[in-house]
Amino acid sequence: MKKIVLALFLIIFFSCKNEKAQPKTNIKPIQNKELIVRLGFKTNVKDEFKILLNNIKVDEFQKKNIQVRETVPPSSGFESIVANLGSDVNTRNLLIHLGKKEKTVVFNGIEFSYGNKNILVTKANFNKFLNTNKFLTLEDNGFVFSTKRINGKHNPAIIAKKKLLDSLFK
DSSP states (O other): OHHHHHHHHHHHHHHSOOOOOOOOOOOOOOOOOOEEEEEEEEESSOEEEEEEEEEEEOSSSOEEEEEEEEEEOOOSSOEEEEEEOOSOOOOSOEEEEOOSSOOEEEEEEEEEEETTEEEEEOTTTHHHHEEEOTTEEEOSSSSEEEEOOBTTBOOOEEEEOHHHHHHHHO
């Protein structure tokens, strides 16, 4: 009888799993956060528009720039530019450069998105989130900009304010 009990004990002992149970972990989906800038516009002159992200800190000694360039044709309907500036965007220097030729640009919106945060800039909230330099004037009628040459120079740009970037990245 002792042999039978011992045999049953050995069978039960060796047939049990010795694996430890894996602790359950809550896997959260990784959200891909990329800075995307969308411009909806029409213009009266063919030119090259640029969306620039400058002075992105790589490490304590290096910085990099990201530049998206697109040649835009004159158009009667609205065109769009979508610039994906990536996920490594630890900077506070975002510019939209409106080319080298004098022109009129009509926007129907400028959208900035990062992760699940979106900000649509219209004429109503333009001054809250963006600035212009001296080569660019916002007209009274609509969301219309005119570029101008000053002392032979022409460098029209829309500059993102700190408030816009803070709203996106926080």
